[in-house]
Amino acid sequence: MARAGKTGKYRKPEEREFLVAQVVGRKRISPNFVRVTVGGPALSGFRPMGYDQWFRLFLPTERGLRLPKRTNGLWVAEYFLMSKDSRPIGRNYTVRAHREQGTYGEGPEIDVDFVLHEDAKGELGPAAAWARDAAAGDEIGIFDEGITFLPPRDAGWRLLVGDETALPAIAGIIGSADDGVRTEAYIEIPHVDDAQPVEPRDGTTVHWVTRGEGAPYGEAALTALRTASLPDGPGYAWAAGGQRLASGVRRYLVGERGFDKDAVTFTGYWR
Ligand SMILES: Cc1cc2nc3c(=O)[nH]c(=O)nc-3n(C[C@H](O)[C@H](O)[C@H](O)COP(=O)(O)OP(=O)(O)OC[C@H]3O[C@@H](n4cnc5c(N)ncnc54)[C@H](O)[C@@H]3O)c2cc1C
Structure with a gap:
């Protein structure tokens, strides 16, 4: 992610951890958007900040979902030291909505709106393809990054x-x-x-x-x-x-x- 400008400093969350959430719903909301809703007990540890709050999204590999353990700046090194077949796919997404009480079940939920964009070969990117096919119970990792x-x-x-x-x-x-x-x-x-x-x-x-x-x-x-x-x-x-x-x-x-x-x-x- 490229950025610049003095006002462009982030407001990071005060505390954060890697959270594992489960898909509870998926809806095609418009021609080019899929809304995926995630929930699960770990989301009680997510602190909503509103505005453009974004997070690192981690998707499992065939070996499941492994996440870094460190939550300071060293998590990036830990992430890249993971073997290729167990390193989760990492992308950046925005909290479209956060609800303390879910609509699909009890407990907090987060909506994420994924653009179904294509690459130069006409194929969906990995995160877009994951969202298109997301099913209840699928796991993702979330690492809060705050607002800009x-x-x-x-x-x-x-x-x-x-x-x-x-x-x-x-x-x-x-x-x-x-x-x-x-x-x-x-x-x-x-x-x-x-x-x-x-x-x-x-x-x-x-x-x-x-x-x-x-x-x-x-x-x-x-x-x-x-x-x-x-x-x-x-x-x-x-x-x-x-x-x-x-x-x-x-x-x-x-x-x-x-x-x-x-x-x-x-x-x-x-x-
Ligand atoms: C802070 C932040 C918040 C973001 N929030 C959202 C969000 O809420 N919803 C959302 O949909 N995206 C969001 N994005 C953008 C998203 O992270 C990228 O589009 C990401 O590359 C998608 O991952 P992918 O695995 O689908 O495709 P990738 O594997 O990353 O890319 C595959 C190919 O598609 C191209 N590509 C990537 N994105 C697009 C696009 N949108 N249109 C056309 N071509 C593209 C790439 O250049 C590459 O050639 C956000 C990005 C940042 C930095």
């Missing part, structure tokens, strides 16, 4: 830009930020039916931008941004999605719209 949406106090308005991989984060930010600060959100989606209901907030407008068939990723959102009428005064921008989109947004805002570099948090979610 950290607006400075003096920012009078906010701009959120992302592609479909950032839809869960942008919806989470809007749902968590109930302070009435004016917010303009631009979300590029592959299909018009991939738009999701987002909690209505005073002063928040969501602009759904549909990417044309075969069009380059991120271009539609950047085009919409270039013609957007944005509020005056210092704002804070948060951008995520394909690396090209995230860094393109930052370059445009700093170069053409007078944003201070420190007022833009941008994160490449994939490349």
Whole structure:
């Protein structure tokens, strides 16, 4: 994951551990999204932070689900020292929703919205394929990473830009930020039916931008941004999605719209 910018520092959870959760539900919610819901007793150890809270997702290999034991910075070394056939597949995902009381059963649940994206050969990536086929009882590992949406106090308005991989984060930010600060959100989606209901907030407008068939990723959102009428005064921008989109947004805002570099948090979610 590429990132930069002073405001881009993470707010990490105070304590964290590797948690094992079980799939309790799976739903195809739109043409390009599958929502997987996980639960299980270990989730009582998960501390929801709202906003764009993200986590490391670990998927089992044929030998089952093995997770690092260390929870300080050394977990990465431990992970890469695992033999290839027992090292879990690790990817990054967003908490789309957290409920203390589950809808599928008792106890806490987390919803994760997976984009069913394809690679250059037309095949689903491992995490996307796992989500498409996830069945009740399947296990995943979760390692909380906290949030990156950290607006400075003096920012009078906010701009959120992302592609479909950032839809869960942008919806989470809007749902968590109930302070009435004016917010303009631009979300590029592959299909018009991939738009999701987002909690209505005073002063928040969501602009759904549909990417044309075969069009380059991120271009539609950047085009919409270039013609957007944005509020005056210092704002804070948060951008995520394909690396090209995230860094393109930052370059445009700093170069053409007078944003201070420190007022833009941008994160490449994939490349
Ligand atoms: C902090 C953070 C939060 C994220 N939250 C979410 C989330 O909630 N939902 C979500 O769907 N994704 C999310 N992502 C993006 C997700 O981690 C990547 O898309 C990831 O690469 C998917 O893993 P995979 O195993 O399916 O494909 P990979 O094996 O990683 O990739 C396979 C191929 O597909 C390409 N690729 C990867 N992602 C995409 C894509 N979206 N569109 C087109 N091509 C792609 C790669 O370049 C590669 O060629 C998040 C990323 C970060 C860093």
